[in-house]
Amino acid sequence: MEIAIICLGYLKSATGAALLADYFADWADFYIHIDAKSDISPYSHAAATHANIRLAERRFPIFWGGFNTIRACVTTIEQALRAKNYDRIAFITEDTIPLVGRSEFLRCMSEPTEWIQTYRSTNEEWIARYRGFYFFDSLATNPRHVPPLDRRWTTHELASLKRLEALQQRGKANIELMFGGGTWWCLSRAQIDKFLLHYHANDHVRESFEFSAIPEEQYIHTVLGSLAESRTFVHTDWSRDPRPYVFQSIDEISSLDARGAPMLRKVALDVPEIETFVRSLARC
Template identity: 25%
Template sequence: MKQAILITGYKDIQQLKELVCFFDASYFNIYIHLDRKSKFSSEEIQFLKEPQVKLITNRFKVNWGGFNHLKAYLYLSSEALKDEANFCFHLITGQDFPVKSISHFKSFGVAQMNEPRDYLAHHEVPFKRWSGGGVNRLTYYHLYDWFDAKKHKKYIRKFVRLQVKLGIARKLPKDFLQLHGGSTYWTLSKDTLQYVMNYTYNNPKFLKRFKFSFCAEELYFHTIILNAPFADLVVNDNLRHIDWSTDRGSTPVVLDERDYEVLLESTCLFARKFDRKSFSLKEKIKVRILNA
């Protein structure tokens, strides 16, 4: 039996390689989606290939906020579910890193096999901390798949404001599920992830309605799972340490040595985000967890 690690990446092949190599092939299977627009070379892709890596694909061009981000997650999920050995599924990015030891992951896996739980940070929508309650992510046309938000965010938002001014809004179907949202990243049991994929296959109009939405991946899994018969088994915690402070130059925060003690005391499995500025922090974490 194995835990599946689903990874989306778009840069820093060395960091991605380090993440892959943390998880050994005896207990983990890894599935990677590389952003098509990042244009990784064949040599870089070959560099990532390890026995635990079962899939490397660049099926979708992924823009921040766009529908293709969700489609990449669904594709990785469908591929990982094909292997009957996979019983627990962790969705992360190439800028994540584990903050617990392999032995801890194995103990977590034993607990999941004995009493499966789903770890998903969630809230009902409308949600007061989201602009427009979050419903406007679906009621207006957002062009993130057409335009790269890193270059053209102001024009994408101007188009939304124009729709508001003109009174143009897309209605949700009357039978649409009660919306729920939350953090993109999750740890799910096999039965739950299969339920999401079955719902997707059996309700193609539901998935289609998320086209031209904003950050669909922060709504889609949550809405299906929290409307499912087993919703009361969901733990409102995604087991990820993510610092959304606004006073450290980026959101989420790029972690560094200042975060070490917090991570040391955390119950999370993963933290994000890491980049080259996080080198010293990552080395300290590795010393701790690789010797645990």
């Protein structure tokens, strides 16, 4: 089975990415998209020392809740598919770790299921994310942790807002069934191809999600629709603060009920015991 891992790199240190690349060494290719706002140097060094690491050829600035996360995912997937005919493609972040050994991971990927958390979205707050008009893909307009003097307007923001205005006049695409779920997944080639075809063929839906809020939790899920069988790929704990909860010790991880998910997000990458745990799984 040919597997590609698409990883968002944003922590400005390649420690987690290199650890994951070691776990996937010799049996999965590891593609890293580095946030265009971050220094690529640590990741270039990791690529030079890991045969299975590929750096994304096209980089986007990544903003919380913005559409650039999807752009980065799509362009890096397409880069991967130009290189090899992959059977499955995963989408994760560099602060994710496996919870199972390599043999068990491969067994999971051979099952006839789609590894994505997805469900019919009927919550009005989630539906409002799509119906409203939002633009989070800039320092000037993103609601998260941006110092006031960094919120400078550029021609990029002005051009995007003109397109947003045109979409407001046209109206968003009418979607009868909205689906939502977790951002991180591992999908079969058939579902990847279905999504990519829709992404390029249906400009109205794509642009409607581009100017929505947190589209990575709804866009691909809605395009794929109801799946015959799906399971959560990456376990994330939203029940404790800070949300999502950051696992700081191997004891926390060992006592975790991940409900069958083969990967976990988020973890403290500077804990030696966690690194040892991941390296032990690579030998299983």
